[in-house]
Amino acid sequence: GAGVSQSPRYKVAKRGQDVALRCDPISGHVSLFWYQQALGQGPEFLTYFQNEAQLDKSGLPSDRFFAERPEGSVSTLKIQRTQQEDSAVYLCASSLGTRYYEPQYFGPGTRLTVT
């Protein structure tokens, strides 16, 4: 079966533009996470969904960041008025249930470059 997919894989945006990053989790996976990974760093938590409910968005760096998962499957991370500091790889991960011991399956990421 297919793993977690993300699109686009690469995105170049001019400062001030809005971008939308898509995540298709593994079918049937309840939990979905978004992470931001800066160059040479570990992933940093952004937000967590359980089905369509966004249970934690404490990691979103500013109100320019918005995430949704309206039907409990595909998720979109939107960044408004992009800034250079938003340049990073955005990773999506999903897991089957809500148990902490379940492995997270990561997508390939979207590399965002803001010029």
Place this chain on the structure above:
Amino acid sequence: ELKVEQNPLFLSMQEGKNYTIYCNYSTTSDRLYWYRQDPGKSLESLFVLLSNGAVKQEGRLMASLDTKARLSTLHITAAVHDLSATYFCAVYLMTGNQFYFGTGTSLTVIP
């Protein structure tokens, strides 16, 4: 705020040698994960450690967890080139179902 530190950040080792990567964290947790990331690729789950004293082994890699010391180790035995990658540990906090990742250890195995 939970801090997760890995040591060393960069590791260059010869094939056949043994070495240990350390992961220290600042807040009580008994849930720790190890991931591997190849250049330009995403993260692959290696180990899930769920209790004090947990030890798991897969091939040349062995991970352990000491929750009292807030320390996990990833031991590499008789390294081979295929193990070259960046290794991350991640600590789970039940509050908010959040995972906190370390800074990563970039491992290069030299033939």
